[in-house]
Amino acid sequence: MAQSESITAAIKTTATEQIAAIQAGALDARELFDAYRERAAADPNNAFTWVASETPAELPAASTPLAGLPVAIKDLFCTEGVPSQSGSKLLEGYLPPYTATAVQKLIDAGSTSHGKTNQDEFAMGSSNENSAFGAVLNPWDPSRVPGGSSGGSAAAVAAGQAPWALGTDTGGSIRQPAAFCGLVGLKPTYGSVSRFGMIAFASSLDQAGPITRSVADAALLLSHMEGKDPRDMTSIGLREPIEVPTRTDLTGLRIGVPEELSGEGIDPGVRASFEAALEQAKALGATISTIHLPNAPHALSAYYVLAPAEASSNLSRFDGVRYGNRLEAEDGSLIGMYTRTRTEGFGAEVKRRIMLGTYALSAGFYDAYYGRAQQVRTKIVEDFADAFSQVDLIATPTAPTTAYELGAKSSDPLSMYLGDFCTVPMSLAGIPAISIPSGLADGLPVGLQLAGPAFSENLILGAAHALEQAIGFDTAGAIR
Amino acid sequence: MSVADYDITIGLEIHVQLATKTKMFSPIETYFGADPNTLVGPVDLGLPGTLPVPNAQAIHYGIMLGLAFNCAIADRLVFHRKNYFYPDLPKGYQISQFDEPLCGPGNFGGVRIHRVHLEEDAAKLTHAGSSGRIHDSDASVVDFNRGGTSLAEIVTEPDIHSAEQASEWLRLLRTTVRQLGVSDVNMEEGSLRCDANISIAPKGSGVLGAKTELKNMNSFRFIERGIRAEVARQAAILDAGDTVEQETLHFDPRTEAITSMRSKEDAHDYRYFPEPDMVPVVVTSEMVDKAKAAMPELPHEREARFEALGVEPGAARQMSWQPELGDLFEEALAADPAHAKALAALITNELVARLEDGDLTQSKATPASLAQLVALTADGKVSTSGARTVLDTLVASGGDPAQIIEAEGLGAIGGGDELTPIIQAALDANPDVAEKLRGGDMKPIGVIIGAVMKETRGRADGKEVTKIARGLLGL
Secondary structure, X not given: OOOOHHHHHHHOXXXXXXXXXXXXXXXXXXXXXHHHHHHHHHOOOOOEEEXXXXXXXXXXXXXXXXXXXXXXXXXXXXXXXXXXXXXXXXXXXXXXXXXXXXXXXXXXXXXXXXXXXXXXXXXXXXXXXXXXXXXXXXXXXXXXXXXXXXXXXXXXXXXXXXXOEEEEEXXXXXXXXXXXXXXXXXXXXXXXXXXXXEOOOOOOOOEEEEEEOOHHHHXXXXXXXOOOOOOOOOOOOOOOOOOOOOOOOOXXXXXXXXXXXXXXXXXXXXXXXXXHHHHHHXXXXXXXXXXXXXXXXXXXXXXHHHHHHXXXXXXXXXXXXXXXXXXXXXOOOHHHHHHHHHHHHOOHHHHHHHHHHHHHHOOOOOHHHHHXXXXXXXXXXXXXXXXXXXXXXXXXXXXXXXXXXXXXXXXXXXXXXXXXXXXXXXXXXXXXXXXXXXXXXOOEEEEEEEEOOOOOHHHHHHHHHHHHHHHOOOXXXXXX | OOHHHEEEEEEEEEEEEOOOOEOOOOOOEOOOOOOOOOOOOOOOOOOOOXXXXXXXXXHHHHHHHHHXXXXXXXXXXXXXXXXXXXXXXXXXXXXXXXOOOOEOOEEXXXXXXEEEEEEEOOOEEEEEOOOOOOOOOXXXXXXXXXXXXXXXXXXXXXXXXXXXXXXXXXXXXXXXXXXXXXXXXXXXXXXXXXXXXXXXXXXXXXXXXXXXXXXXXXOHHHHHXXXXXXXXXXXXXXXXXXXXXXXXXXXXXXXXXXXEEEEHHHOOOOOOEEOOOOOOXXXXXXXXXXXXXXXXXXXXXXXXXXXXXXXXXXXXXXXXXXXXXXXXXXXXXXXXHHXXXXXXXXXXXXXXXXXXXXXXXXXXXXXXHHHHHHHHHHOOXXXXXXXXXXXXXXXXXXXXXXXXXXXXXXXXXXXXXXXXXXXXXXXXXOHHHHHHHHOOOOOOHHHHHHHHHHHHOOOOOHHHHHHHHHHHOOO
16 A cells, blocks of 8 residues: 555554544644545455545545544445445345434534445344355454454454444444454443434344444544434433543442353453453452353343344345345246345345244244243343442453454354353343453454443443553554 | 024224324325325335334324223333235334234223224235236335325224124214314225124024124225125025135125135234334323313214203214214304204204205305294294295205295295185095094095195195194084
8 A cells, every 4th residue: 555654654543643633733634534545445354345436525624523534334324325235135236315323423523434344244143254245354364254243344443444433233243343353342322322224133232333443432433423313212312421531540440250251161362361451450449359140141042032033023124125136036926026035135144043033923932932032131131230239340251252263153153153142141231331452362352341331331431441551452453 | 594693793993094294103294195105205115224203193193092982091102013024014014003002992882992003004005907906916016105104993892783883883983083183084095994803693692603804895885785795695604504714805895796815824923023113102191181182072972962952862963973064053053042953953854855965065054044944933934844945945045044935925824814714625625534534533634734735835834724624623
C-alpha cells in the first residue's frame, strides 16, 4: 500500500486519538478516509462485502462529534442504496430503501460508512466460515478464523481497514471475534441500541454494539448509537449518558468469577492469560471471589432452542416473493418456488437452525423445547440477579480457546456451539458485557469478558479501561 | 328426516377492519379505494430489518369493542406470531393474539362472546385465470394496501341456532360497531367479514355434531343462504347415515355450491409463539376509562329508551338497529313530543314501506312535517287513511301536512250530519250486508266502510262510520 508514513502511523492510533488529531488540525480527515477506503478495497482477509468506490465529495465537518471518521458496518445493517445481504446468497445484491437507526445515528454524529463487512450468514456462526461471500481470515494469522458472526468487522478493525466497526451480538457475535482479533467488543444491555434496520437473527437476543481498538473508542461509538427508537418497541436506550472512561484503579470493586464458566473446557493458554488478568485486577484494588451461576451450564442448550426458534420465524420472510433472489420451480408451482428459493438461497447452517427452530415450536414439542428453554432463561436471569447482589462485575474468559484454524470446527456444529458457552448466558439475561484483550497465548489474542447488571455500561467501561491500561495490549499488533 | 328434525348450532367468527388512520403495526396511512400497492411502506412489505410497533388507536378501538360486548378487558396486550407461508403474508407470519386475547368473555344481544382480539390483516391476492383459486391460476398478483391493516376478530360461543338468527344478530353487531365509530363495517369493501362454524345434531339429542367452517361470506344475504345450504348439506349426509367431516368450506353465492378448502388432515401447524419484536402493552385503567368516555349510546340502550317512551318493542328495535330511522324519529319527536308511539309507527310502518330498501334519502318529508301529520291524525283533523295520502305527497314532494290536507280536500269528515246520508246510502245499496249487520254479525261492516271511503275519498274515519251505521241500524 503506497500510503504515507504519517497516515500509516495515524491508522495505528485509536479512533478517539484520530478525532482529536482531526479536530486539532493535525490530521486530514479526507486523507485518512481515503487511506481506510484503499485498505478496505485491497481486502487481503475478505473482511468486506462492499467498499465505497470513492470518498464522499464532502465529509462531515471536523467539528462534528465523529469528525468525518469512517466506520465499517456489518453487512446485516440495512443501509439505503448499499448492498445489505446479511452474508446470504438469498439477499445477494439486495439494496434496502432505508437505513438502520443505529447507522443513521452515527451518520448524524458525523460518521460515514466506507464499507460493509462480511459475516456469518444471518449472523449464524462463530467462525465467519458460514458466509455466502467466503470465509474471513484472521489478521493475526490468516490460517485462522477471526471468530463470528461479526468476523468481518473484527478483522477489518484488527487489520487497520477501519478505525472501528459496528457488529451485532446474539450469543457472543461481537465479543468472541473481538477476543479472537485482539480488540475491544461491547454488547450493550438489550434494548439500549435500536434494532430497527438490523436484519434479524433472534429478536429477543440481537443487540448492536461497537468493535474497537480501545475501551474509550467503544464508549464513544456506543454513546452515538444508543437511544430509544420509536420504530423499535423493544428499545429503551440507556438510563444515563455514556461517560468517557478514565478510571485507572479498581479500588473497592468486587469481581466474581463464576466457577461454571471458568473451569472445565478452558484451554490452558486462555486460562493462564485469564488468571494473569485477575491478578492485575487484584493489584488495581479489586477483590476477586468465586461465585456460582448454577444454571449457566444449561444456557447453551436453552440458547440453541430459543435463537433457532425465533430465527425460523424471522427468516420466513425470505420466500422469493417480494425481494431477494427468486428461483422458479420447473413445475411453476408456488410451493416449488418457495422450496427452490430457500433450498438454494440458504446455506447449511441457516437451514440447520431453521429446522431446529421449526421443530422446537411444533405442536406437541413446544412445551418440551421452547417452553422449557424459556424457563431456563428465567432461571439464568435469576442467577445473575443473585450474583450481582454479591459482586459488582463478573469476569470470565470470553471464549474457551484462541482463534482456531479454518475448517477445524466447520464440520462439527456442536463443537462450534460449545465455543459460545461463556458469552451466551449474558445474552439470555440481556445484560451488558465487554471483551477486552488480556494478552497473547501462543501468539494469538485472548479475550477477557466483564459483565455487569443491566444498564451498568459506565461501570463496565470504567473497569475495562483501568484493566486495559494496566495490561497494555497492543491492539495495532496485526496492522501491517 | 328433514332439516327441521335437527338442532342447529352456529358460532361466528367476525373480522372487523378498524378505522384507524394508520396500519396495525406500521405508520403507513390506510383507506379504501387507493390504487394497488400505493399505501405500502417497508414494514408492510416485511422488508428485512423492519419491526412492528402497535397502533394506539387500534388498542383504544379494541377496548371499546370489548366494552360494547360486555367483555372482561385483559390487563395487558400480548401479541403472538402465527406462522405460515403464503404470498399475501409478507413476513411468513401474521401478528395476532393467541392465549391472552384483549377482551373476553362477554355477552352481546343474547349471544355469549368468547373473545375479541387484535391482529393485522393479510394482503389481497388476485388470481388470474378461470378458477379464481391459486392452484390452477395463470398468475397471481398481490396488493399490499390491505396488508397490515388493523383487524379485530370477534369470536362468539355457539349460541346461534338458525341462519335467520345469525343474520339478525350480525345486523345488530354491525349497527353497534358502526355506532362505536371504530369501523365502517362495510361487507362489500371487506371491512366486515364473517365465517360460520356450523354443526347439526338430531333434535333433542343434546350432542354436538362435527362442525364445519364456512368461510368469508361477504353479504348478509349470502350468510343466510350459505348457512342454510350448509345445514341442508349436513342434514343430507346424516340422513344417508354418513358422518360429517370436519373441514373448511367455501360457499359460492352464484351457484350456492359448497366446496372443500382444506380438511383437518392438512391443517396448518401455526407454531404460535410470543412475538419477540414487541413487549407486552399494559392496559391501564386510564386506557379503559378513556374508552368508556368515548362510548356513544349503543343500539340496545337506545331501544330501551325508545320503549320507555311508549314505543312498541318492534318499532323501538327497528329504529335503534337502523340508526337513521332512530335519528329521524328523535328529530321529529323534538318538534312535537306528544305522540311517540304513533310517530314511531308512522316511521317504521308507513314511511319505510314507501322507500326502496328503506333508504331515507329518497324521502322529501321533513321530521317536523311527520310530527305534524301524526298530531293532525291524533286530533281527528285527518283520518288514518287520509294521512296515508298526505304521507305519499310528503315523501314525493315535501311540504306542510295542513296545507296538503287543505289543498287536496283530505280533511276528515267529522260529525254525523255529513256522513249519515252517505252511510245510509251505502246500507241501502247493500241490503244483504245490512241484513247480516242487523242480525248482529258485524263482519261485513268493511263493505260499508269501503263504500263510504270511496264516496268520501278516504276522508271518513272507520270507527266513526261503524258507530253511525250501528245507530242507523238500531243496534
